[in-house]
Amino acid sequence: xxxxxxLVEDEPAIRDNxxxxxxxxxxRVSSYGDRPSGWQVLRQELPDLAIIxxxxxxxxxxxxxxxxxxxxxxxxxxxxxxxxxxxxxDSVHGLRLGADDYVTKDMxxxxxLARVTALLRRADAWAEALQKSDERLQxxxxxxxxxxxxxxxxxxxxxxxxxxxxMLHSLVQHPGHVRSREQLMxxxxxxxxxxxxxxxxxRIRKKFIQADPKFDGIQTAYGMGYRWNAHEA
Amino acid sequence: xxxxxxxLVTSLLMLLIPWAGLQFVLELDQALRDxxxxxxxxxxxxxxxxxxxxxxGQAPVTADQxxxxxxxxxxxxxxxxxxxxxxxxxxxxxxxxxxxxxxxxEPSTPGVRWQAASDGRALYLLIRIxxxxxxxxxxxxxxxxxxxxxxxxxEPANTLDAATGRRSWLIRFSAPGKFRALTGRxxxxxxxxxxxSWQPVPNGWQLEIQLPRPAAGSELGFAVVDSRDTxxxxxxxxxxxxxxxxxxxxxxxxxxxxxxNPGQRVRVLEPxxxxxxxxxxxxxxxxPEFEQLSPLQILEQISLNALRALIRRFQPEPAQTMDAPHRxxxxxxxxxxxxxxxxxxxxxxxSANVFGGRTLVLEQSLDHLLTLSGxxxxxxxxxxxxxxxxxxxxxxxxxxxxxxxxxxxxxAVSACVDxxxxxxxxLPPATATDELGQLQQQFGQMVERLQGYTDYxxxxxRRLSHELKTPVAIVRTSVDNxxxxxPTEDQRAYLSRISQATGRLSHILQSMSEASRLEQSLDxxxxxxxxxxxxxxxxxxxxxxxxxSHRINYQGPFxxxxxxGSPELLVQMLDKLVDNARDFTPxxxxxxxxxxxxxxxxxxxxxxxNEGSSLPEQFADDIFSPFVSVRSGSQEGHxxxxxxxxxxxxxxxxxxxxxxxxxGGVLFRMHLPAQx
Numbered sequence: 001x002x003x004x005x006x007l008v009e010d011e012p013a014i015r016d017n018x019x020x021x022x023x024x025x026x027x028r029v030s031s032y033g034d035r036p037s038g039w040q041v042l043r044q045e046l047p048d049l050a051i052i053x054x055x056x057x058x059x060x061x062x063x064x065x066x067x068x069x070x071x072x073x074x075x076x077x078x079x080x081x082x083x084x085x086x087x088x089x090d091s092v093h094g095l096r097l098g099a100d101d102y103v104t105k106d107m108x109x110x111x112x113l114a115r116v117t118a119l120l121r122r123a124d125a126w127a128e129a130l131q132k133s134d135e136r137l138q139x140x141x142x143x144x145x146x147x148x149x150x151x152x153x154x155x156x157x158x159x160x161x162x163x164x165x166x167m168l169h170s171l172v173q174h175p176g177h178v179r180s181r182e183q184l185m186x187x188x189x190x191x192x193x194x195x196x197x198x199x200x201x202x203r204i205r206k207k208f209i210q211a212d213p214k215f216d217g218i219q220t221a222y223g224m225g226y227r228w229n230a231h232e233a
Numbered sequence: 234x235x236x237x238x239x240x241l242v243t244s245l246l247m248l249l250i251p252w253a254g255l256q257f258v259l260e261l262d263q264a265l266r267d268x269x270x271x272x273x274x275x276x277x278x279x280x281x282x283x284x285x286x287x288x289x290g291q292a293p294v295t296a297d298q299x300x301x302x303x304x305x306x307x308x309x310x311x312x313x314x315x316x317x318x319x320x321x322x323x324x325x326x327x328x329x330x331x332x333x334x335x336x337x338x339e340p341s342t343p344g345v346r347w348q349a350a351s352d353g354r355a356l357y358l359l360i361r362i363x364x365x366x367x368x369x370x371x372x373x374x375x376x377x378x379x380x381x382x383x384x385x386x387x388e389p390a391n392t393l394d395a396a397t398g399r400r401s402w403l404i405r406f407s408a409p410g411k412f413r414a415l416t417g418r419x420x421x422x423x424x425x426x427x428x429x430s431w432q433p434v435p436n437g438w439q440l441e442i443q444l445p446r447p448a449a450g451s452e453l454g455f456a457v458v459d460s461r462d463t464x465x466x467x468x469x470x471x472x473x474x475x476x477x478x479x480x481x482x483x484x485x486x487x488x489x490x491x492x493x494n495p496g497q498r499v500r501v502l503e504p505x506x507x508x509x510x511x512x513x514x515x516x517x518x519x520x521p522e523f524e525q526l527s528p529l530q531i532l533e534q535i536s537l538n539a540l541r542a543l544i545r546r547f548q549p550e551p552a553q554t555m556d557a558p559h560r561x562x563x564x565x566x567x568x569x570x571x572x573x574x575x576x577x578x579x580x581x582x583x584s585a586n587v588f589g590g591r592t593l594v595l596e597q598s599l600d601h602l603l604t605l606s607g608x609x610x611x612x613x614x615x616x617x618x619x620x621x622x623x624x625x626x627x628x629x630x631x632x633x634x635x636x637x638x639x640x641x642x643x644x645a646v647s648a649c650v651d652x653x654x655x656x657x658x659x660l661p662p663a664t665a666t667d668e669l670g671q672l673q674q675q676f677g678q679m680v681e682r683l684q685g686y687t688d689y690x691x692x693x694x695r696r697l698s699h700e701l702k703t704p705v706a707i708v709r710t711s712v713d714n715x716x717x718x719x720p721t722e723d724q725r726a727y728l729s730r731i732s733q734a735t736g737r738l739s740h741i742l743q744s745m746s747e748a749s750r751l752e753q754s755l756d757x758x759x760x761x762x763x764x765x766x767x768x769x770x771x772x773x774x775x776x777x778x779x780x781x782s783h784r785i786n787y788q789g790p791f792x793x794x795x796x797x798g799s800p801e802l803l804v805q806m807l808d809k810l811v812d813n814a815r816d817f818t819p820x821x822x823x824x825x826x827x828x829x830x831x832x833x834x835x836x837x838x839x840x841x842x843n844e845g846s847s848l849p850e851q852f853a854d855d856i857f858s859p860f861v862s863v864r865s866g867s868q869e870g871h872x873x874x875x876x877x878x879x880x881x882x883x884x885x886x887x888x889x890x891x892x893x894x895x896x897g898g899v900l901f902r903m904h905l906p907a908q909x
Contacts, residue, residue, distance in 0.1 A: 011707070014703065014707055014710060017707065017711055017714055020714050021710065021717075024714075084700075084702035084706070087746075087750060087753060089753070104702065105703060105705075105706035106702050106705050106706060106709070106742055106743070108736075109709065109714075196754075199754075199757075202759070220800070220801075221775065222767075222768045222769075222771040222772040222775065223771060223773070223775030223776060223804055223808070224775040
């Protein structure tokens with residue numbers, strides 16, 4: 001059965017190009033030009049994935065509110081923001097609202113398709129994981145549940161966003177190995193500039209330090225990236 | 234000429250106002266003085282006539298006529314042989330009060346000096362004989378040689394006693410102390426009206442004689458004689474004729490007194506220079522009581538005094554008046570006009586001839602010249618001076634205030650723009666409503682509009698990249714789709730060119746927004762304490778391991794450079810610098826990163842040197858601006874945003890960055906304050 005993707009984009013040319021490309025990959029695509037018409041259909045039946053532009057026609061923040069409304073319907077629906085706006089504030093805002101990915105429009109279509117595939121695979125894995133036992137990762141006092149995306153430090157739960165979770169996951173997989181910013185971005189399936197990666201890492205550290213003031217799990221390798229402290233392995 | 238200097242010159246020109254005022258006052262002073270002199274001259278003439286009338290019948294005393302000047306004393310003197318109660322004793326002035334025979338002044342020869350005084354009833358004589366001790370009279374041996382003083386008095390012919398003719402007295406000395414005079418006749422009877430004392434003084438002896446006041450115009454003479462009645466040479470007044478007694482003519486003085494104005498004094502000189510009358514009337518104006526003056530009046534007095542002092546400076550040099558108490562030679566009299574007495578007071582002098590060859594000298598005190606013709610003029614002048622001074626000060630102050638405001642506006646305007654031409658601040662709102670205030674307002678509006686325009690320009694690249702992204706995306710997705718529609722070989726080539734070009738376009742768009750995104754994130758950057766040496770050394774190690782096609786070295790400490798800031802941003806800055814260096818360094822070229830504490834000990838100096846092509850000199854500063862790439866060998870899409878980011882991060886840490894050519898390469902040098 002074909003996966004159903006909803007595309008909400010106010011620029012007809014892009015909408016059509018993406019629709020054709022996605023359909024060629026074998027997806028079933030419904031595309032809408034503005035928020036009300038998209039919402040009309042989405043609230044009837046949830047697709048497998050939604051790609052939403054931030055600025056929709058007259059509503060410059062229409063995509064953000066549509067994302068919020070969708071999250072109200074489903075916590076697990078994969079949502080990708082596709083936008084011409086590339087400021088940090090916008091991307092952080094979008095990810096906070098619960099989007100799974102935030103891509104800018106100048107990204108190549110191959111790249112977008114790869115992300116769509118990855119997200120759908122993750123959604124499948126999520127669904128499967130509900131049936132079988134969870135994938136867990138234990139590094140010293142840190143416990144990661146990859147399927148449920150939960151993190152515990154010293155048996156205390158730490159509340160991370162999706163991006164932060166995947167960045168941490170990438171660091172923790174091989175303790176002591178330096179992960180560059182590009183690797184961290186890939187792991188989180190997002191495109192951010194260097195500063196945003198830095199601020200993400202800072203936020204992760206802060207959350208751990210709130211739970212344990214002596215936390216020293218994430219180390220900076222200046223000029224290269226970050227690594228998980230081998231002593232915490 | 235700067236505005237400040239122009240205002241100064243204008244203010245200085247205002248000093249012409251008081252100068253003109255002074256000229257006016259000086260001319261006024263000159264006119265007043267001329268007028269006063271003329272009036273004084275007239276008054277002197279009238280007084281001279283009056284004096285002439287009063288002195289009719291009294292023979293004038295000429296210069297070659299011997300005379301004894303009789304000073305006036307207010308109370309009787311004690312004839313005890315001591316001079317301590319005589320006028321002039323306290324002043325310690327030996328010369329004017331003492332009279333002597335002309336030519337008998339050689340020291341060490343016997344000499345005689347004398348003074349005469351009268352209180353209106355008695356005549357007192359003080360006679361001092363120097364360089365000779367008296368030969369005393371011994372009553373036991375009356376014929377033994379001894380010194381005597383003989384006194385002659387010739388009363389004028391028109392007195393009632395004229396029949397008595399010339400009278401004489403004889404004084405003998407037995408011992409210091411009192412004596413009685415003997416009548417000069419043969420019987421040697423004691424005359425109880427003439428008495429006195431004698432006392433030895435250093436170098437000689439002195440006697441004081443009291444006798445009834447002789448009539449005006451009498452002649453009096455004396456001589457020290459030996460026992461045979463022969464005058465001892467040098468110890469006598471002239472004897473033929475006897476010296477005339479010159480006393481103050483109180484009748485004349487009384488007559489003149491009524492005609493004197495306040496502040497005037499008059500002297501009548503005999504032809505021989507003897508002062509036979511002297512009268513003065515003090516100025517009526519007494520100095521005002523300080524306590525009773527209002528502040529304005531005090532100011533008025535101060536300015537009046539200042540005016541007087543000023544006038545005195547510009548008045549012609551006054552002649553010295555002769556203040557001798559007894560005798561002023563008429564030839565020594567200063568010419569008529571401005572004179573100054575020994576105590577510094579200024580006088581206006583006029584003289585007139587009196588019948589009989591006498592001279593009348595009338596003097597007017599000039600201390601109150603400006604009040605001469607009424608105090609109103611003085612206070613008008615004083616007030617004008619006050620007003621002029623005040624006005625000048627106000628104008629000067631106003632000029633300085635204007636100048637201060639203009640220079641403040643100038644500073645505020647120049648503070649709004651940094652050396653790069655960016656608008657960095659706004660002008661404070663103008664509080665004044667005058668033209669300068671309006672100018673400040675206009676400048677404020679201009680700066681505001683420029684700020685808006687600068688903001689627009691600065692955000693232009695961000696907006697442009699944002700606006701271009703959608704059309705680029707359309708082209709890109711269309712090309713992607715086209716590639717799946719079985720294109721011909723030719724079409725495939727074109728398609729690949731289109732997709733290369735769009736790739737470049739989107740790379741440009743990314744780098745365009747990179748700097749503005751960095752500026753936004755700088756505002757949110759968190760500062761922490763860290764060790765710069767550690768960060769730089771580790772970062773360079775990372776470069777070494779990542780890039781093996783260049784020789785990347787680090788020189789400097791590995792620890793011990795504490796500072797505050799954002800290490801991630803500094804690493805990003807170093808990334809850009811090393812990236813830039815790598816772009817222009819040939820294969821296996823040398824890139825050197827150096828860190829040291831600067832000479833002022835407050836900064837760290839971070840240098841990145843690379844071998845390779847050098848910078849064109851004229852672009853040394855421009856390379857830190859957006860979209861400037863001046864070195865050859867630039868890679869595709871290299872728009873110079875990297876160095877803009879370097880500058881932004883350095884300035885964010887309150888540091889600076891500069892680039893210069895070195896032998897065989899280029900050096901970028903950064904200064905980073907230790908306490909950012």
